[in-house]
Amino acid sequence: MPLSPDQQAEIEELRSQPQQTLRAVSPGMEAHLYHARPVLDHGFVRVVDYMGDDAAITQAARVSYGRGTKSVSNDEGLIRYLMRHWHSTPFEMCEIKLHVKLPVFVARQWIRHRTANVNEYSARYSILDREFYIPEADALAAQSTVNNQGRGAALTGEEAERVLRYLRDDAMRAYDHYEEMISTEGQDGLARELARMNLPANIYTQWYWKVDLHNLLHFLRLRADSHAQYEIRVYADAICEMVKDWVPFAYRAFEDYRMGGATLSAAGLECVRRMLKGEEVTQENSGMSKGEWREFQGLIG
Amino acid sequence: MPLSPDQQAEIEELRSQPQQTLRAVSPGMEAHLYHARPVLDHGFVRVVDYMGDDAAITQAARVSYGRGTKSVSNDEGLIRYLMRHWHSTPFEMCEIKLHVKLPVFVARQWIRHRTANVNEYSARYSILDREFYIPEADALAAQSTVNNQGRGAALTGEEAERVLRYLRDDAMRAYDHYEEMISTEGQDGLARELARMNLPANIYTQWYWKVDLHNLLHFLRLRADSHAQYEIRVYADAICEMVKDWVPFAYRAFEDYRMGGATLSAAGLECVRRMLKGEEVTQENSGMSKGEWREFQGLIG
C-alpha cells in the first residue's frame, strides 16, 4: 500500500480546503490534485502543483496581455501548429510538480533527464522503509533474444519461483542487516550514509520532481514508448493520464505528432516517394542497411 | 504609458474572475497578479503566474506528504538553514512567470541568465511599436573614470541636451524609415525580418520569462546589485518587491545571507582573524593585492 492511513488523512484534509486564486486554473488537473495514483507494488505518482493550461501556451506564443484568443478552436489550431513545427518555447510556459515513489533502479533511469528540478529523500539523513519492488508474475521476463536491452516472454515454473525467492529473500536479509547495522542498542551504530549501501536497487525511494511541459513531453515520448523498460513505462503511462486532463489540446497534438508519428530518414523518404510512384523497392535498392530496412518496413506497415 | 486602455481593460476583466484551486496559494502574490508595475519610461513587469510559496520550499526539503511543519517558526528556521548552507534544490520548487516590457539592450543582458524559459515578441513576424527608452535627466550619466564598465555623475547643460536630442531624433528617424521600408503602399515592402535591423537598441521589446526561485534569486543578487547597470537594476528592484510578498521567509533569508552578506577570501578571512587578535594588518602584510585590499577595507568598514 503506497500511502499510510496518516498520510492519506493528511492529504484528504488538504483536499477539503480549496482557496481562491486569480491564476489560470485547469479543471481537469484540479481533479488530480492530492490523489496519489498507485504504480507498481508500492509506488505512486501524485500531482503536487501545476502552472498554466492550454491557454497559457497560446498566450505565451502571442506574448499577449490577456488569456489568449476568444475562440477555443483557434487555440487548438495554434497549439497544433506549434507542436508540428517544433516551436518548443511556448510549451515550456507550463510547469508541473510531482511527488513520486519509485524503485531506485527506476530513479536512476529517470534522473538522466536533466532539465528538471529534483528533491530526493535523503538516505544520509533519514532511514529508508522496508519496501522493495517485487515484479508481478507477468512482468518477470526473460532476457530478449533479439534485443540486447529488452525482455522477452515471462518466466514460468521453477525458474520464476527461484527468481522471486531470491529477490524477496535477498531484499529482506539486506534490510535486516541494514537495521541491525544502524541500530544503537548496545553498540555505536553504523552511519546511515554507509549502511544504505547494503540495500539493493529494488528498494523504494521518493522525490519531488518539477519539470516544464516541453521537457515532460520529451520524457513521455521516450519513457511511455514500447522500447522503454516496463517499470519506468508504467510511471510514464500514469503521468500521461494526468497530462491529458491538464492540457487536453497539447496532449492530443503530442499524440498525433510525437507518440503516434514517426521519423523517416532521407533514404526512407526517398523510398516512400518511389513506392508511391509504383516503383518496386527492395532492401538492395533502397540505400538502407538491413537493420534500417527492417525498421522501415515495420513503419510503413 | 506601458499599457493601452484595451490591454488594461482585458487585464482588469481577468482580475475580476477569481477561481477555486487546491494548489498552494500565496496571498501576498495574488495581490500582484494582473498589476503591471511600471519600470522606466515605457516598460513594465507583471506576474502572470506563480507556483508554490514558503511552505512549498520546506515541503520539498522534507519530501513530506503534507504542508511542511505545523509550526511556522520552524518553517522559517529551515528556510534560513537551507539558504545559509547553499541547499538550492528546495528553492527550485517554486516557479514564477513574468511578462516584461523592456528595452532591447536590457533584454540582451537579461538573456545571459540561461536557466529560464523565454518567449519573446517576434520582430520577424510582427511589427514593433514606436517606443524607445530615453533616460531621465538624472540617469543620463557620464562614463565612470574609475570603473571601465560603470557610470559617473549625470551629464548637464548642453552636453545633456545634445545627447537627448541625438537619442530622440535618431530613434524617430530610424522608426520612420522602418515604417517606410515595410510599407506596401505603392511598393513591395521590405521583409520585416530585415527592416527591424535598422532599429536602435533602446527600442522596447517584450517577453514572457519563467524561472524557478533559486535561479531568480541568483539573477536578483547580480542585477539588483549596485554594480549592475541602472536600466536593468530597476527591473530587478521591481521584481524584489514581488518576491518579498510571494515568499517572505525566503526573501528575508536571501537579504541576510546573499544581498547583505559578503564573501571573504582565504587571505581576507586570515586578516580578520589577525585583526580580531589585535594585530596591525596592512596591505603589505595582508597577502592581498592593492585592489583586493581596497575591496576588503570597503567590506569591513
Next chain:
Amino acid sequence: MPLSPDQQAEIEELRSQPQQTLRAVSPGMEAHLYHARPVLDHGFVRVVDYMGDDAAITQAARVSYGRGTKSVSNDEGLIRYLMRHWHSTPFEMCEIKLHVKLPVFVARQWIRHRTANVNEYSARYSILDREFYIPEADALAAQSTVNNQGRGAALTGEEAERVLRYLRDDAMRAYDHYEEMISTEGQDGLARELARMNLPANIYTQWYWKVDLHNLLHFLRLRADSHAQYEIRVYADAICEMVKDWVPFAYRAFEDYRMGGATLSAAGLECVRRMLKGEEVTQENSGMSKGEWREFQGLIG
C-alpha cells in the same frame, strides 16, 4: 574585411606552432583551426578549439577504455544506430569552441539556443567598431506574402536603392552620434553602457560560443534549414562545413536522419500506409487539416 592585418598576423603566428598532444586529434578539424571563414559582409566563424572526434562518440557509447573498436566500419555503424534511435548522450561527448563575428539581430536569434557557453564582447566596457551589415542586392528581399515570418523575391529599382540608402545612412549617423556622445574632448562623455543604445541591430558584435556536438547539430538542423532567416543560415552553413570535416561519420548520419529526413504525424503515417495499399487518399478523408495536408503533399513529393 573581417580581420585586420594585425589580427591576421597574430593568428598566423599561432598556426605555425603545432604542439604535441596525447588527446584525440581530428585531422580534418586541425585544418580549420586558425582560419576565419568569412560570412556576410564583415562577419566570420573560426574554430578556436575542439574536443573529440568520431571515435570519441563510440568510445563514450561503450564506456570503453581505449579508442573504440578496431574496425572503422563498426564505428560508423554504431554512430548511425545512435543517431537513428535518438541516443544523444554520446554525441554530447564532443565539444567545439567557435569565435563568431555577427550582426546583433543575428546574435539575438542565436542566443535563444541556451545549452551553450557564451562570452560576448562587452559594449559596456569597450567601444564597438563602425561595422554594419548591409545586405547584398539579392538578399534585399520583400516580405513574403504567404509566410508571416519569411521573405519573398528581391526588391528592385528605386525601392531597393532607398532601403539601402536608409540602412547605410542611419547606421553611419547613429555611429557618428555614438562617437560624439562618448567623446571626452571638451565634455564629460556619455557612459558607454548608455551610448551603445543608439546603435542599430545591424551593427556587428562578436563572441566565443562553446557547445557540445548534440546541441550543435540541433542548432544546425533549425538554422541551416530553408525556413531559417538567411542571415543566420549562412553562419549555420559555414559551421556545417567544419563539422563535416571534424566528425565525418556523425555528420553523414545527421544528414541522413535529421537534415534530409522528415517527421510524419500519426495521420500522415496512416495515409502513407493507405496510399501504399492503393487507396485513394484526399485531404477530405485524410484526417488532416488543409495546412497539414499541404505540408504532407510537399513531403511525399
Next chain:
Amino acid sequence: MPLSPDQQAEIEELRSQPQQTLRAVSPGMEAHLYHARPVLDHGFVRVVDYMGDDAAITQAARVSYGRGTKSVSNDEGLIRYLMRHWHSTPFEMCEIKLHVKLPVFVARQWIRHRTANVNEYSARYSILDREFYIPEADALAAQSTVNNQGRGAALTGEEAERVLRYLRDDAMRAYDHYEEMISTEGQDGLARELARMNLPANIYTQWYWKVDLHNLLHFLRLRADSHAQYEIRVYADAICEMVKDWVPFAYRAFEDYRMGGATLSAAGLECVRRMLKGEEVTQENSGMSKGEWREFQGLIG
C-alpha cells in the same frame, strides 16, 4: 585492482602515440592523460580529454583573436579578478572529460550536479562485474551524534567485524544470485534489466563525465568539502590534483576565493565591523540564532 592487464595495455599503447595539434595544450594535463588514478578499493578517475588552459580563460574574457596577453602575470591577475567577482562565463570555456569508476551510491550523489554530460555503463545492456566497495577500517564510521547527515568515530571490535561481514556476504550472495538469475544454462534467464535490481548500492559502475571548468569547480567546492561524504570526497580530491596541473592560475584563485574563503551574512558582517571597533559582541546582541553564532565563531576562529 581498478584496471585489468588488457585495459592497462590498451591505455598504454595510446599513451605512446602523441600527435600534433594546433589547439591549446596544457603540459600539466598532458601528464595526466591515460593515467587512471586509483580511488577507493576498485575505483578510479582518469582524464580522457580536455579543452583549454589558463590562457583560454583570459582569451575568452577578452573575446580576443590570439592567445591572450603576452605577460603571464597579467593573465593571472585577470583570472583572479574574474574569480573574485563571480564572472563565471570565461571559466566555462574550458572543458574536461573524465572516465570514472565509482560505487552506485556515490554515482547517485554525483549525478545531482546536472550541468554536465554523462554516459553510464548500461546494466540493461551489459553484465556488471563482481566488484563492491567495502570500506577500510578507518572509514567504517559510526553515525554522528551531532550531525544528522554525518559520521563520527570509526567503529571497532566486534561491531566493525559484523558490519564488514554483512557488507561482504550480502554483496557476494546478491551477485551469486544475479549470475544465477541471468544464466541461460538450462533455463531462459532473467532479463538483465530486472536482474540488476538485486544488486546493492556498493557495486561499482562507471561512466564518462564531461563538464566545463566553472561547473567542475562548483562540484569540487561542494564535494571536496569536509562536510561531503568521505566516499565522494576522495574522488573530488583526486580531481583537484588534476585541475591544479591543468589550469594552475584558475586553481589557485579557486583555493583563495572559494575553498579557503567564507561567506558572511549581513549580521555576521555587522558583527565583524563592531568587533573591529572594539565592541563586545555576544550571541545575545549579535542578531544571530545560536546555530548561526556557533558557525560564525568557528569562522572567525
